[in-house]
Amino acid sequence: MLKEERFDYILKKLQTDHKVLHTELSNDLQVSEDTVRRDLEVLAQNGLLIKVRGGAIPHSPNPFAFNERILLHEDDKRAIANKALSFLHNGQTIIMDGGTSTYALVKLFPPDLQLTVVTPSVPIAMQLMEHPGVDVILTGGRIFKSSQVTSGLDTIRMLEKLRADICFMGVCSLHTEVGVTGPDMDEAAVKNVMVQSANKVIALVTSDKMGTAEPYKVCNITAMDTIITDEAGLALAAPYRQLGINVI
């Protein structure tokens, strides 16, 4: 039995049953549960399913869908968001980029905070509508379903007119030489305008994104004033500090 045959079987079963269990698969495929576990690991890394305790469930096309929001292990992100909170003060105007890290941040906004938040992210806008002290401005444009942000010329034009105190950027990839990069051209263009429209840019980034790069460039790494990450003590942070960037 080839590994690929097992993959095939697992994905088919997932489609029909809407779940798979280690125990069942181990029995069906006549391999140990450890092998099943490793198979699911691979499939999960390729975004074909979601690992959960005891087995796996299908990957929903919507990253903010009910099931999945629960599964994003948000510990790191909550830690990052907590550090970011100290930068917020009443009366500021904030650009809040899309992404799960920034989403975690707005969820932690204290109830008495008074801000104006400009964002292209629909879930962030939705979340902040509940907050009595926050004025929400949504940038217009076509919605990217995968990341749930607006994008395009209209988005860019609204951001260009703006002068914000801080931009919180949910960065995709950081690299000391390549700079800030993302997987989509339009989104990268939008992020670029965000950086230019804010007095201070703070990147929220989990440590696994540091030192990586993607096809489309957002800006140079020196455009970042502060990088907030979960592993600021690592050697990983040193090169950024040498460039004069505050890494927390």
Add this chain to the structure above:
Amino acid sequence: MLKEERFDYILKKLQTDHKVLHTELSNDLQVSEDTVRRDLEVLAQNGLLIKVRGGAIPHSPNPFAFNERILLHEDDKRAIANKALSFLHNGQTIIMDGGTSTYALVKLFPPDLQLTVVTPSVPIAMQLMEHPGVDVILTGGRIFKSSQVTSGLDTIRMLEKLRADICFMGVCSLHTEVGVTGPDMDEAAVKNVMVQSANKVIALVTSDKMGTAEPYKVCNITAMDTIITDEAGLALAAPYRQLGINVI
């Protein structure tokens, strides 16, 4: 039974019953009440429901009116939405105004429908993001928390550039002489532009709104091509028909 399956079950039950009880869930899912309690705890932390003594209730995205209004006249709105569906065809560009009637309509979109929908409403955009065949364009601007729509100059400018096949308007008040009116100046201005940017205007309106008026004028009643209501047979509809408006 995976934990995630329980989550799924709880959220589904919550959607249909508008409440869940520890005792019921414990029985349905064949786990102890403590486990149910812990499940509800997790779901509550992710903002998917509100824990209350004895069980949980759905999470209302904001303390203001929108989500409470969804439940108001639910049946009437679904009836109206069903009539509206017949106007939709693949390939059209639709302006979808905010409001609970239009929200009910997009919830009924058949899965194979192919449309471009332009809307100022955040909940409608959120809903349509899950629809594979619909391109969603969100108009930018400041968010009105009470009605969850964007408003202001940016919204108007994006709508002005547009030419849509149909505008579905969630009208606040209709009156044969005063015309279409609303309670807010900015929103009225936005609605006015919507009317001008569409070839055909269809008003979705519960019968209790007909013959009433509010402070700010949107447009003349003759700008409506069709009015869809729950009580089209009433004498209420006659004066509109005399003006050449199709009342269904």
Add this chain to the structure above:
DNA sequence: CATAATCTTGCAATTTCCTGCAAAAATATG
């Protein structure tokens, strides 16, 4: 205020997960 229901907390039993390791299989190399 008394009673019953519900909630919180701590704990122990069970299951599942992760890590390192070694044997077996497959592949590459001389």
Add this chain to the structure above:
DNA sequence: CATATTTTTGCAGGAAATTGCAAGATTATG
């Protein structure tokens, strides 16, 4: 063809998560 290298697989243990239970605190209700 023989040998070296890599990949895959199963196993053992300790770590971590899940679950149900019990005791005491809290809240609703007549």
